[in-house]
Amino acid sequence: MLPLFHHSMEAEKINKILNQKNIPTTPMRMLVLNEFLNTSKSVSLSELEEMLTHADRSTIYRTLKTFEKKGIIHGVQENSTTQYLMCHDNCDSDHHHDLHLHFYCNKCKKTVCLEEVSFDHIQLPQNYDYKEFKFLANGICAECRG
Numbered sequence: 001m002l003p004l005f006h007h008s009m010e011a012e013k014i015n016k017i018l019n020q021k022n023i024p025t026t027p028m029r030m031l032v033l034n035e036f037l038n039t040s041k042s043v044s045l046s047e048l049e050e051m052l053t054h055a056d057r058s059t060i061y062r063t064l065k066t067f068e069k070k071g072i073i074h075g076v077q078e079n080s081t082t083q084y085l086m087c088h089d090n091c092d093s094d095h096h097h098d099l100h101l102h103f104y105c106n107k108c109k110k111t112v113c114l115e116e117v118s119f120d121h122i123q124l125p126q127n128y129d130y131k132e133f134k135f136l137a138n139g140i141c142a143e144c145r146g
């Protein structure tokens, strides 16, 4: 399909995810999803723009919004930038279950999901209906500490 995908295994994996989420495959969606599959850390719109030099910002932005809506990625606000991360909790359209801690590293400026620090058993007082939960921590990540 695209020269970038030398390994058909890679393209197959990407296609499978898109199919599962009922998202029609486009070259741009494949490229963006590929970037997420190649990292365990966050990716921002600006970073994607740098990595995908032939794509324009608004197309990348729309792709991110589609992925977010369909439960492929979730966004975390960090220093006025939205960092996007892969969802690993069977998220689906408009229902995200990413109730875990997000750790921002002051050194590599990336956010990671700490799924082992989970908040999905938190009980709010009666009559409180949450729309989203934000659990943020910052410091130095394991990789940067060495």
Ligand SMILES: [Zn+2]
Binding pocket: 071, 072, 073, 074, 087, 088, 089, 091, 095, 096, 097, 098
């Ligand atoms: Zn999610």
Ligand SMILES: [Zn+2]
Binding pocket: 105, 106, 107, 108, 109, 110, 140, 141, 142, 143, 144
């Ligand atoms: Zn780090």
Ligand SMILES: [Zn+2]
Binding pocket: 074, 085, 098, 100, 101, 102, 112, 113, 114
């Ligand atoms: Zn997360």
